[in-house]
Structures are given as structure tokens and as C-alpha cells.
Amino acid sequence: MGKGNQAPFWQDYVKALVMMFIEPALGILYLYMLYRVLTLPAWGQVVVGLGVWVALGYGGYWLHQKTKKGLEKA
Numbered sequence: 001m002g003k004g005n006q007a008p009f010w011q012d013y014v015k016a017l018v019m020m021f022i023e024p025a026l027g028i029l030y031l032y033m034l035y036r037v038l039t040l041p042a043w044g045q046v047v048v049g050l051g052v053w054v055a056l057g058y059g060g061y062w063l064h065q066k067t068k069k070g071l072e073k074a
Contacts, residue, residue: 037048 037045040048
């Protein structure tokens with residue numbers, strides 16, 4: 001990034017705060033959720049897995065549609 005494009009100090013400060021406090025908390029929350037899923041019975045793990053699979057598939061489809069619209073405009 002050139003000298004003229006440098007972000008203001010407060011933006012870097014906010015990014016540093018997010019990295020120091022929010023990201024570790026999200027990591028701990030993710031590990032806790034993983035622990036809770038892995039301690040479910042087998043049918044519960046299958047249901048959660050299918051839910052995640054559908055959510056990722058829908059998100060990918062939505063992103064693809066959004067990208068396709070953007071490419072058609074150009």
C-alpha cells in the first residue's frame with residue numbers, strides 16, 4: 001500500500017482489538033460447539049452434518065448467483 005492509501009490509525013487499532021479479543025473468543029466458541037456436536041448420539045451428528053451441508057450449499061449457491069449478476073453487469 002502506498003503512502004497516500006494508508007488507513008487511518010484508528011482502523012488499524014480496531015483491527016488489532018478484534019484480533020486480540022474477538023477472534024480467540026470465536027475460536028473457543030467453535031471448539032465448544034464442536035465438542036457438543038461430537039458428544040451427541042450418532043443420529044444427532046448426522047442431523048447437524050446435514051444441516052451444515054445444506055447451509056454451505058445454499059450459501060455457495062447464493063454467492064454464485066450474486067457473482068453471476070455482477071459479471072453480467074460488467
